[in-house]
Amino acid sequence: xxxxxxxxxxxxxxxxEFPVARADLVRYAGASGDFNPIHWNERFATAVGLPDVIAxxxxxxxxxxxxxxxxxxxxxxxxxxxxRFTRPVVVPDPDGAVLRVAGTVRExxxxxxxxxxxxxxxxxxxxxxxxxxxxxxR
Amino acid sequence: xxLDHSFIGRTYPPTPPYEVGREKIREFADAIGDxxxxxxxxxAAQELGxxxxxxxxxxxxxxxxxxxxxxxxDPELGVDYSRVVHGEQRFVHVRPIRAGDLLQVVVTVADxxxxxxxxxxxxxxxxxxxxxxxxxxxxxxxxxxxxxE
Numbered sequence: 001x002x003x004x005x006x007x008x009x010x011x012x013x014x015x016x017e018f019p020v021a022r023a024d025l026v027r028y029a030g031a032s033g034d035f036n037p038i039h040w041n042e043r044f045a046t047a048v049g050l051p052d053v054i055a056x057x058x059x060x061x062x063x064x065x066x067x068x069x070x071x072x073x074x075x076x077x078x079x080x081x082x083x084r085f086t087r088p089v090v091v092p093d094p095d096g097a098v099l100r101v102a103g104t105v106r107e108x109x110x111x112x113x114x115x116x117x118x119x120x121x122x123x124x125x126x127x128x129x130x131x132x133x134x135x136x137x138r
Numbered sequence: 139x140x141l142d143h144s145f146i147g148r149t150y151p152p153t154p155p156y157e158v159g160r161e162k163i164r165e166f167a168d169a170i171g172d173x174x175x176x177x178x179x180x181x182a183a184q185e186l187g188x189x190x191x192x193x194x195x196x197x198x199x200x201x202x203x204x205x206x207x208x209x210x211x212d213p214e215l216g217v218d219y220s221r222v223v224h225g226e227q228r229f230v231h232v233r234p235i236r237a238g239d240l241l242q243v244v245v246t247v248a249d250x251x252x253x254x255x256x257x258x259x260x261x262x263x264x265x266x267x268x269x270x271x272x273x274x275x276x277x278x279x280x281x282x283x284x285x286x287e
Contacts, residue, residue, distance in 0.1 A: 031169035057224035082228025
């Protein structure tokens, strides 16, 4: 990809919804090596003052960038990606949660880099703040 | 008890080399539910101009989390791991991580501060090949939640 085509600041990227189940967190724990029991053990999570098991922030972050990588088609185009974890994604068993992610083109730089803002919510509440990615056409 | 601010600026030794495997990238992509073929098929990766399968944008956490444990588990610093939650994370990629990379990680304590009854610990981790090619810089802030009064 040498450019992202005709782009305008303020343009929306296709929004997506991602269901999150307890089993997803167990699998992510295994793949990432983050076995903190707050992400799979309800007894432990509530004992340390959380409402229930919460998703790994890094799981939410990894899923949210799909809105960008599915749009560019080339995940290697992401040269920068950062988030602040503002609210835990609570993942009750068996119902789970649904993460909704929307993206907007914030800036098109002279060198062709494109900055994107992401908004990630669960039940209408923001779970990531300052969620921003920069993509570079190759 | 607040954490010892004299840890700011401390750099830990490089981690042992980590060899990025195709199947590990596939496992990680499966775990985040991302079906993109560039994480699984060498041919798909080559179509995009990569020599081998590349890793998702947050894959570096597999290396940097473990490296960060040098700080979080440092008995001298004394973080209560059971009270740790992730506050912020950012990656700046020089290039995507790809299968076959032999990587090492160097973690530095960038900041320690107290806010709203919690301790915040920020780290900067440099991911490079063992031959010194920079690949990714990861910036992370963990929140050590204060005990309820």
